[in-house]
Amino acid sequence: MYFDIRGIVEGFYGKPWTHQERKDLIKFMEKNNYNLYIYAPKADTYHRFNWGKKYPSSFMEEFKDLIIEGKKSNIDVSIAISPGLSLKYSNNDQLLKLKEKFETFINIGVKTICLFLDDIPTNLQYEEDKNKYNDLADAQQDFTNKLYNELSNKIEKFIFCPTHYHGEVGDYQKKLGKTLNSEIEIIWTGPEVCSEKIPLNDSEKISKAFKRKVLYWDNYPVNDSTMVSEMHLGPYIGRDKNLFKNSKGFLINPMNQAYASMITLGAISEYLNNPESYDPDISLRNSISRLTNLKNELYEFSKVNVQSPLNKENTYTKNFINTFNKLYENSSSKGIEYLKNESKKIFKIYSKLMSLQKKLKENLIPWLKNYKNSGFLIEKISELIELSQPLIHEKFNNEDINKLRKKILEVENLLKLCIELDTKVYGEDLIKFALIHLKNAKGFIKLNIF
Structure with a gap:
């Protein structure tokens, strides 16, 4: 197996998917040999803005149903919480609150938990944190390690998304690599937030800094933010065929449109399962053929819907x-x-x-x-x-x-x-x-x- 983690993260801005769309995605993932789904829609207030509050019982019932669906399909159904907008890293009460919130999901069958600290202020915000920590990396590793230690005997995977998650490798990434527990997976999006290309040397540099194989979060085919007018149906290109040598896997961020996303997700699965023999155009055609009998027509339609971070022009x-x-x-x-x-x-x-x-x-x-x-x-x-x-x-x-x-x-x-x-x-x-x-x-x- 090339990549241990072959995941889809519902991590876009905008209206989250419905429960039925997620269940349909789980079935799709099984057919395309994915193995991890992460729930992390930015618009879910319990995920981000109201992270300290526990989810209502109606949501927990649906999520348990999703976990059951995942077990049937051999898909690990995971939850992510993103507390960084208001988190005080030095506050033990907030640590306990987050631990207890994760435990509500662990108690219904979640085996992988994710702490996302992306898209938040890049400097310490509170005096308590400034007095205790040298910098952001110092604060985040302390908080994250404490949370991991509290939950490690109850889970199988712990995934962490840092605040500086793309671009040049610097002191922040190196400090996290040295201080974060080696069992924690660390996310990276590549040279850019939405990377046009992910070359082999990017995986080499960041894995060296993190002191572990990097877990890529790939912002394609996602079409939120300034890309809402685009339908990303183009071939999956620009990812080096040898990234698996330095990468634990990929988390693919799909479009707001769950079923249209399957066109590209099906093609991406062929890269994740065999990058060395992967052919972008053939894989796109294969994916379309698995979804519809109108394979020629949908393929032609996809040609005029390729403009994206991977394809700067049509x-x-x-x-x-x-x-x-x-x-x-x-x-x-x-x-x-x-x-x-x-x-x-x-x-x-x-x-x-x-x-x-x-x-x-x-x-x-x-x-x-x-x-x-x-x-x-x-x-x-x-x-x-x-x-x-x-x-x-x-x-x-x-x-x-x-x-x-x-x-x-x-x-x-x-x-x-x-x-x-x-x-x-x-x-x-x-x-x-x-x-x-x-x-x-x-x-x-x-x-x-x-």
């Missing part, structure tokens, strides 16, 4: 526009026909994808609507360019001008709709492409009407 859109430009340069009619064929393809794929299974379709519908709108936009751009031809060649009449003006309005309305839909399909390059030809058409009118 290569499909760039190639599409470059191909058009080359065709149009040699023959305007061939370029126009190419655009029309693309729009026809979109309408055909959209029509078929509307018969996707209900839960997956519901997750994708905002992006499917924009996909269809992109088809109309490309169609109208082709007509706009076609109607501009008489003006380019100075062989036009008033009717040609009026038709072009009407088409300009149609394209403008479609561009407005793209903005109103608030989802990103094809990326910004398609919008720029439309704007270029919109301005060209307006320019042709201005040039020829005195």
Whole structure:
């Protein structure tokens, strides 16, 4: 086995998943050979802002049900608490409160607990802590070790997420490595919060500092924060095939859309289970095939939904526009026909994808609507360019001008709709492409009407 831990962490900002979505995910994880699920949604007030309060009985009943589901599927169901916004590291009463809260989950079957101190102030906040500790690392290792010692005989794993969890390796990480109990797993996201690439030397440096194999938290395909308009369906790329030599495993942070996440999570599982023979595109195709019979259509749809931290630009859109430009340069009619064929393809794929299974379709519908709108936009751009031809060649009449003006309005309305839909399909390059030809058409009118 390459990675001991092959996990999914529900760790995004925004609306948490439903209980049913988590149960469905557990079943999915079993089929894809994951082995750890961590509950850690940022919007859960009991997880973060009200960490000192115990969860209500209704939640605990659901979580116990999730643990039972996990046992059936050989998935370790874990809980994370994130107390760092108000935690006083030197306060024994808060230590006891957190210990007792974790014990409520241990008592219903949790074997792995997680202490997350990410996305909090990077300096000590309270005078009591400043008087007792030299720095943040000193305070965190003391508190974390005490908590671990209190609970270690009741659990199998203890996972810790530090405050400085990415970027350059420095004194903070080295101090944690020296002082944290060696049985505690430490999380790291790589060179960036959402790392475009995780090279082998990153795992070497951080594992050396932590004095143990690092546990990666990979912020892909997550689409929270500034990425809410994106649907991350692109191949899982940029992770060195030899990371397993220095890494205990991966925790994958999925999208807010549970069922759409399964498209990418299924591909990622193939990397986690055999990184040395992993092929990003083949694995994505395999994952899609396991989810739906509409494998070709969903794969084509995924191509226009790749823009993410791993894929800074939509290569499909760039190639599409470059191909058009080359065709149009040699023959305007061939370029126009190419655009029309693309729009026809979109309408055909959209029509078929509307018969996707209900839960997956519901997750994708905002992006499917924009996909269809992109088809109309490309169609109208082709007509706009076609109607501009008489003006380019100075062989036009008033009717040609009026038709072009009407088409300009149609394209403008479609561009407005793209903005109103608030989802990103094809990326910004398609919008720029439309704007270029919109301005060209307006320019042709201005040039020829005195």
